[in-house]
Amino acid sequence: MSASNSTDRTNVTMAHADSRSKGLARNWWAIAIRAVLAAGLAIGIFRGSTYTLATLVLLFAAYVAADGVAAIVAGLLRMKRGEFWQTLIFEGTLNLFFAGAILVWPAIVATAFVGLASIWAVVTGAALLAAARRTCEAYVQGLLALAGLVSIVWGLLMASIGPTSDSAPDTVGWWLIGYALSFAAALLMLSCVLQRQYNQSAWCSE
Template identity: 30%
Template sequence: MSETLIRYWWAVVLRGVAAVLFGLLALIWPDITVFVLVVLFGAYALVDGVLALVAAATGEHRGRRGWLIFAGVVGVLAGIVTFVWPGVTTLALLYVIAAWALVTGVLEIMAAIRLRREIHGEWLYILSGACSVLFGILLAVWPATGALALMILIGSFSIVFGVVLVAFGLRLRRLRQEHSHAGLGRPATA
């Protein structure tokens, strides 16, 4: 699993960039309508799910890809649900986002725990999962916070989550470079 993550570090970075862009859009237009929020969230969840499925499909370790496939399917389904029912109320959308954040966060924490013996810096992946779980819990506990507060919370979470994922992806890139240097007989750099 770590070799697959290291090889496809760019997919982790893309997920992070997508999260940051989504978060910035949510903060730039705080008076955004529920329909546009549904479309933005649906697009983000769909892209995130597809990227997770692509990462699972390109990996060599079939037995370890189950959780990545599950996370991808959940993301794709969350995206599809938001497009099929665009008239969903803020409260219903809130619970869809909360459930998605909880599932994604738990799966990321579980993956990071499995990786802790294989790579250094897995704590960034644990941190991104913990941010996702915390976000999901906050949304589920306080569902009636209003559209503006929801947009600020979603935007802030997405930016923090995205930055952490980008940092983790760049760490994976550095590990890939270290592996390639070590494979060529050159000393690995830190």
């Protein structure tokens, strides 16, 4: 009897994991959008070589807000389908909170911005790692974890050896470019894998 119950619980757990993976694959486009937003941030900073610190901070806040909206929209769509949505809504809400905190503090100095950005990066990275643990496919799990680690490592490095109050805006800009390009690459690889998985699933169901 106990062996049967254990088997049933295992089957239910595997079914839930499979459902989450299919839901993630179905929303590959949302991850692609977030990759494009991160790449857009890097390109925007790179092309604007004369940006002041205030401009860089506002650009980053705009990116974080747009990324948050994309995460919340994807989370709401998953909620409507009865799929796992809590992590996306949490991450999106955190992004909007962070962007709002910057926008109401327009005279933010480099040190304070570095502190806020570091905390944001570590927390959002942890959310991605939590999402990776709920995925059953090893390659999808690995790419989700990679995106989470990129965010966490950048946040920790930003806090320990990142720009200070004496740093030039260019220094802050290159730190943001480094994060944006790395994060965009991880998300782009993930979205491509998920799109292929979704297309294969759709083809098999026909």
